[in-house]
Amino acid sequence: MNSSTPQPTFRTENRPTEPVQRFRQPADIFEALFQSIQGGETHARPTLELTPDSPFLPFLEIGYALRACAEKASRHDYLIERLRPHLSVMIGTLPASILPMGMLPKLAPLPGFRPLEQISDDEVRSWLIQEGGLIYGEMQRFELDNYFDAVQPFLPPGGVMVDLGSGLGKVVMTAALSWPFVRCVGIELMTYRHRLAQERLVRLLTLARQGLEALPQPLTPDSPLMLPSGVQTSGRHLLELGARIAFIESDMFKVDVRGASLVFLYSTCFGPLMDALSNKLARELPEGALVTTTTYPIKHPAFRLLQSHAPGTLSWTSVMIYQRIGPQMAEPASEARYLHQPDVVAWEARARADLAS
Structure with a gap:
């Protein structure tokens, strides 16, 4: 811990409590x-609404395309190929939204939803960043x-x-x-x-x-x-x-x-x-x-x-x-500083195991 400010004694678990029966003070x-x-x-996580005017429609379209690959064993290789370049922005082994308990609805895709082959790498990357923020x-x-x-x-x-x-x-x-x-x-x-x-x-x-x-x-x-x-x-x-x-x-x-x-x-x-x-x-x-x-x-x-x-x-x-500290800054300070790259071989092994289960 930094700073010369004394460190408080931190708790390590919730203390036992009883429901409050009377308000005396x-x-x-x-x-x-x-x-x-x-x-x-x-709390129960509801699925996202699949409607033509949903603000999450672009998210739903790409999520559907990724999930369609996850649900077919013959498409697992292609799914891994598309996810592999973006491990630095992905939370967990596979995106939570495409898993069975994810937030994507179980309904059929809307007409016009593109397959993954028609979705660019930049779109997949942006989707993964947004998906992480929904956890x-x-x-x-x-x-x-x-x-x-x-x-x-x-x-x-x-x-x-x-x-x-x-x-x-x-x-x-x-x-x-x-x-x-x-x-x-x-x-x-x-x-x-x-x-x-x-x-x-x-x-x-x-x-x-x-x-x-x-x-x-x-x-x-x-x-x-x-x-x-x-x-x-x-x-x-x-x-x-x-x-x-x-x-x-x-x-x-x-x-x-x-x-x-x-x-x-x-x-x-x-x-x-x-x-x-x-x-x-x-x-x-x-x-x-x-x-x-x-x-x-x-x-x-x-x-x-x-x-x-x-x-x-x-x-x-x-x-x-x-x-x-210092004056307000109008421009970004520098290039990206948070990107990390998990071990690709280990990730792929975990991903294949999860997809097969």
Whole structure:
């Protein structure tokens, strides 16, 4: 770990919890709210809608072409031939979307869908990059507790937190509960995930209102309030919770993060996107803003590494904390820096075994 800031003692597992039965104090409300936003990683993934006006129509067309090859043993050699040049941008052995439990619908392809022979290598590569961004995962509760312990020394009260690729909203809502941010915003491309995040938020705010109404001593806007993170604030933190949380359905590259003081990237599946994301954040973020990533570091001169936490310490994967330094940058800093090349022979053996199973 870098930086002279003392390292907190990190948790290694979720502590046992019991459902909150009564709201005697604000701490009971916080506990009930945290419990209500767990478990999103096990949600049912619906398939993408196959309609002529679907925004994912190009993705569906290429996915169908790849899956058609995966489903026929006589086409496995050609599929491997087409995937082999793009291992540096592929997550896993085979793209998750073309596997039986993937997000491609089981319906027949639309008229006009091209076979793989008519799809260019550039299109396949772009598809693989997009496919990696659709994979979903969440940090466990204890990992997010560790995360906010780690960023707390660098984070002044207030400010705006932005989660790029916010999924079902767990990080955004955890941030709004844990720290006195002025606003916490989640950006999510997938419509169904955005919808589930909105539904989760409604349940969270309903539970918060019930808890506040049940307190023996009413919480007022100016009542002293201790957050679970140990930060002292006022009752407005809970009373105005809904006004501090927002979810936006959009492409992360189309949303300006100019006002953010903390950007959270659960970037484990964003490897091929890290250069573009780094350049975007360098252009838009003010000096002093924090950016955190998982698995993939930021290799850009506009960011200074504050701390690096190895896998198995703060979280199951590595977590890096950066600070934006220097003036805003209008142009990309340099060429691509994240490409990696797995062992081709080992990959092909795994791919053939998976296709045959």
